[in-house]
Amino acid sequence: MTYAENGMPEKNPLSVQIDLSKFSSADFEPATADEKAQQEVMGESVTFFKDGCRRLMKNKLAVGSIVVLVLLLLSIIIIPFFVPYSYEDIITVDGRRDKTATNLAPFEWSQREQQYMEETGEKLFPHVMGTDSLGRDYFIRVIYGTRVSLAVGLVASIMVLIIGLIYGSISGWCGGTVDIIMMRIVDIIYSLPDTLMIILLSVVLNETLKPVIEKVPLLQSLGTNMIALFLVFGLLYWVGMARLVRGQILTIKQNEYVLAARTIGTPSGRILRKHILPNCLSVIIISVALQIPSAIFTESYLSFLGIGVKVPMPSLGSLANEARAGINSYPMKLVFPSLIICLIVLAFNLLGDGLRDAFDPKLKR
Amino acid sequence: MANSEYLLQVEHLKEYFPVRAGLAKTIHLKAVDDVSFAIRPGETLGLVGESGCGKTTVGRTLLQLYKPTAGRIIFDGKVIFDSGEQYDENGQLKLDANGKPVMGKKVHVDMLPYRKEMQMVFQDPYSSLNPRMTVEDIIGEPLDVHKLCSNKKERHERVMELMELVGLNAEHAMRYPHEFSGGQRQRIGIARALAVNPKFIVCDEPVSALDVSIQAQVVNMFEDLQEKLGVAYLFIAHDLLVVHHISDRIAVMYLGKMMELADADELNDNPIHPYTQSLLSAVPVPDPRTARASKRIVLEGDVPSPLHMPSGCPFRTRCRYATEQCAKAMPPFTDRGNGHFVACWNK
Numbered sequence A: 001m002t003y004a005e006n007g008m009p010e011k012n013p014l015s016v017q018i019d020l021s022k023f024s025s026a027d028f029e030p031a032t033a034d035e036k037a038q039q040e041v042m043g044e045s046v047t048f049f050k051d052g053c054r055r056l057m058k059n060k061l062a063v064g065s066i067v068v069l070v071l072l073l074l075s076i077i078i079i080p081f082f083v084p085y086s087y088e089d090i091i092t093v094d095g096r097r098d099k100t101a102t103n104l105a106p107f108e109w110s111q112r113e114q115q116y117m118e119e120t121g122e123k124l125f126p127h128v129m130g131t132d133s134l135g136r137d138y139f140i141r142v143i144y145g146t147r148v149s150l151a152v153g154l155v156a157s158i159m160v161l162i163i164g165l166i167y168g169s170i171s172g173w174c175g176g177t178v179d180i181i182m183m184r185i186v187d188i189i190y191s192l193p194d195t196l197m198i199i200l201l202s203v204v205l206n207e208t209l210k211p212v213i214e215k216v217p218l219l220q221s222l223g224t225n226m227i228a229l230f231l232v233f234g235l236l237y238w239v240g241m242a243r244l245v246r247g248q249i250l251t252i253k254q255n256e257y258v259l260a261a262r263t264i265g266t267p268s269g270r271i272l273r274k275h276i277l278p279n280c281l282s283v284i285i286i287s288v289a290l291q292i293p294s295a296i297f298t299e300s301y302l303s304f305l306g307i308g309v310k311v312p313m314p315s316l317g318s319l320a321n322e323a324r325a326g327i328n329s330y331p332m333k334l335v336f337p338s339l340i341i342c343l344i345v346l347a348f349n350l351l352g353d354g355l356r357d358a359f360d361p362k363l364k365r
Numbered sequence B: 001m002a003n004s005e006y007l008l009q010v011e012h013l014k015e016y017f018p019v020r021a022g023l024a025k026t027i028h029l030k031a032v033d034d035v036s037f038a039i040r041p042g043e044t045l046g047l048v049g050e051s052g053c054g055k056t057t058v059g060r061t062l063l064q065l066y067k068p069t070a071g072r073i074i075f076d077g078k079v080i081f082d083s084g085e086q087y088d089e090n091g092q093l094k095l096d097a098n099g100k101p102v103m104g105k106k107v108h109v110d111m112l113p114y115r116k117e118m119q120m121v122f123q124d125p126y127s128s129l130n131p132r133m134t135v136e137d138i139i140g141e142p143l144d145v146h147k148l149c150s151n152k153k154e155r156h157e158r159v160m161e162l163m164e165l166v167g168l169n170a171e172h173a174m175r176y177p178h179e180f181s182g183g184q185r186q187r188i189g190i191a192r193a194l195a196v197n198p199k200f201i202v203c204d205e206p207v208s209a210l211d212v213s214i215q216a217q218v219v220n221m222f223e224d225l226q227e228k229l230g231v232a233y234l235f236i237a238h239d240l241l242v243v244h245h246i247s248d249r250i251a252v253m254y255l256g257k258m259m260e261l262a263d264a265d266e267l268n269d270n271p272i273h274p275y276t277q278s279l280l281s282a283v284p285v286p287d288p289r290t291a292r293a294s295k296r297i298v299l300e301g302d303v304p305s306p307l308h309m310p311s312g313c314p315f316r317t318r319c320r321y322a323t324e325q326c327a328k329a330m331p332p333f334t335d336r337g338n339g340h341f342v343a344c345w346n347k
Helices: A033-039 A048-058 A060-082 A111-120 A138-174 A176-191 A194-215 A217-222 A224-236 A238-253 A256-264 A268-305 A316-325 A332-359 B055-062 B135-145 B152-165 B182-194 B212-229 B240-246 B264-269 B274-281 B288-293 B324-328
Strands: B008-020 B026-039 B044-048 B070-075 B078-082 B118-121 B200-204 B232-236 B249-254 B257-263 B333-335 B341-343
Touching (some): A060 A138, A138 A268, A194 A224, A256 B182, A268 A332, B055 B232, B118 B182, B135 B152, B135 B182, B152 B182
Parallel strands (some): B026 B257, B044 B232, B044 B249, B200 B232
Antiparallel strands (some): B008 B026, B249 B257, B333 B341
């Protein structure tokens, strides 16, 4: 190797290295803040929740179900304000009951209504789904039925969540004998035939709750059957959630960060709140999302059996039950409520699957 | 008894875990069996031994994460745990006429005030940090629990100070643990332990999950912190080279029992217990010429099950010098001069 006069190795003629001796300090300027920021290679700090949401939004089926559910929710809130019929009254024309308006097909008017429209020239609101055998607008009944079904699903899931979360947390956190006793109770409840229990409980609760409910106006408007339904769900379906939460807590309890928190002297309540529950939250959210359709399904078949919500309040299940009588002549009446049940259940299941894929750390790529 | 020279004194510490064997029978797993040692303020005591010999359990029992089965723990002149058994000068349990142990006063204090004085750094930097908390919240948690900061600004400043102390950048505060490397996470764990200004830290294999180059950084940081803050360490590890580098004194454990305790250099140059001798001979030497010349003592057989410990000295089943006496009784832990304690019948 040859060396130049200043002791540096001589530059190879083929080298593409820049010869710095040809430049002076005037040729350089400091980088601006913008240019420096471009060199920043670290990604933006992403929280677990944001990361999960981003992955959920990539899942087309899950986004589709969110859209369907939001549309359903908006329609059951808004539509009753626009439709001039009520779910419990027979259609009236000019202040008089229209006895001819029974079992109409979708977008059909009864003779009286057609007569009235010809006479006055006024356009009556169409019966989008026809009318039922008593002459009530079927569309508004289906909308109210959806309301009831969704409300039952949501309230039941929240009750299941609260009871299951508290019970499971205590069982998992205390462990030992407490855990064994609490889980045997869960096993006993789990082993009861739930359909039979629901039927028995709803009959019994219906009777025992009546005096209480009649005193409170808010509960009265809900009806005894609805409240009995909520209670039945609360009493029977929390066991699955309790088991799930317990299992999660038992696993998370083993992590060293829980031990670290105990070394610090963190009280048990704070460890549960700050360390354990946030780490099993994703599993809980997913299971609640999957619990809702199961509650809606149960409510539907209870109403179908005739022990669900009280008439004239419709629910999707009781609507399907009524439609069963005239299935040969008016099959459309079974199609509408069944379709909505399918839509809700499918949407919640797909959303639950999407949530699981997005938030379950084990499935993370 | 309480000696003002020492920060922490552990006497005849025992930790037995019940293990169910069959339907109604429970036997005890003697994870830590009659271990005694003491640590001076600002000193590092290394604790070595093979996997499953009870090193970690000693550390956790000291902090009362497990309730000790028996023994006495004295911290900073105050008895924080005492199961009441009395021992004579030879370390023998005092028995009354009926053969029952003479019981003294039982002590089991509320640990919360002592949690500020004794802290722990964990082995696995991946599972010892809560993945849902930011670094600031992780380091700030001890401050919240012990109400060391009156407002958010003060807490933030203290967290920044701690992060600088362990060599983390201020912009890391809002990040989550999964965004860090193993070495950085271990630094977060150390900052959390330092947040309460402890006098004593149990380092439970803090470098065994790290790369060798990172190990050196972290070990050096432990030394710097000790110089700056004057904390005492119980440094648990299975890497003898690391332990020799950082420790003032080293204790060797085998199957829940303390085998040898001496100054780091003394133990390295002049191991007395056959187990320590074989441990030291197994340390890899970076120079192949020396390595070839040195003779390795290979132990025969396996470690006995801690559920069915051999009688007398637990090491006798693998010891080359074992005699009948070893099977009869556990040798006492005696001083062979200059604070070199050994539990062995061989002189």
